[in-house]
Amino acid sequence: MAYDYQTVHALEGTIGAVSERRANHLSVHRASAIASVLAAPGRAAEAAGILVASGEFEARFVAPGEWLVLSDVHAPETLGAELSVRLGDFAFVVDQSHGRVALTLAGPDAARILANGIGADLHIDAFPVGRAANVLCNHLSVNLARTGGDRFGIVVTRSFAGALVDDLKVMARSHELSVDFDTR
Amino acid sequence: MASLITCPHCGTRPKEEFSIRGDATPVRPAPMAPDEAWNDYAHVRANPRGRIREHWQHVSGCRRWLVVERDNFTHEVFAVTDATESRGGAR
Numbered sequence A: 001m002a003y004d005y006q007t008v009h010a011l012e013g014t015i016g017a018v019s020e021r022r023a024n025h026l027s028v029h030r031a032s033a034i035a036s037v038l039a040a041p042g043r044a045a046e047a048a049g050i051l052v053a054s055g056e057f058e059a060r061f062v063a064p065g066e067w068l069v070l071s072d073v074h075a076p077e078t079l080g081a082e083l084s085v086r087l088g089d090f091a092f093v094v095d096q097s098h099g100r101v102a103l104t105l106a107g108p109d110a111a112r113i114l115a116n117g118i119g120a121d122l123h124i125d126a127f128p129v130g131r132a133a134n135v136l137c138n139h140l141s142v143n144l145a146r147t148g149g150d151r152f153g154i155v156v157t158r159s160f161a162g163a164l165v166d167d168l169k170v171m172a173r174s175h176e177l178s179v180d181f182d183t184r
Numbered sequence B: 001m002a003s004l005i006t007c008p009h010c011g012t013r014p015k016e017e018f019s020i021r022g023d024a025t026p027v028r029p030a031p032m033a034p035d036e037a038w039n040d041y042a043h044v045r046a047n048p049r050g051r052i053r054e055h056w057q058h059v060s061g062c063r064r065w066l067v068v069e070r071d072n073f074t075h076e077v078f079a080v081t082d083a084t085e086s087r088g089g090a091r
């Protein structure tokens, strides 16, 4: 028996009803190319070098020798294969494009909003632009990256995306926050 | 309980991000060691007050196993190192 499968975003139908844009905006990426990269034993330096050398990837730190790699250049369908070719025996690659949801929180209160649920120091000196780490946001473990002075990238497992957005709305209750997909 | 742990990989984090396995000092006996040695290793623990070494895992962060050296009376944390450092940092 043949089935027709449709790609449905984890947050489809739960956000975007209000089109008004406020001072702080949580943008949910509609289609993200994401892969998990784990360096082979003793090969973390080589794998990191390859990821950095190519301008096509954004490698976000997860743990020593482990990164979440995002790409604007490559499609979700091809990122895993592109990474595997470049990294060879230096690392193991697992596609996460449909397993994770990527979000961007930007605005003058972005760090304050996150501080309502995250127990890490997010001051620009302690968590500078380019830094990334896994953090606990309320009860969810998410990958947080600072991509600008008042701009953060968040990657969360797909099934927790709804709970995370709900949490972020509560965390932003004292601030102006709008939520929508990056493309309609 | 020490409430802030500085993970060598992730930075300073609340203790809620970690899970604690327990004493990091017992040394695993050889596979064919006498039953008494295995019994001591598996079941017998000192209950010291003061400076102790424990295995903590940063479950909500880098997921690495760490050795936390802390004082269970004053809650002071002296050192947090990756558990692999005791065998040369190999991974």
Ligand SMILES: [Zn+2]
Pocket (backbone or CB within 6 Å): B007, B008, B009, B010, B011, B058, B061, B062, B063, B064
């Ligand atoms: Zn950590």
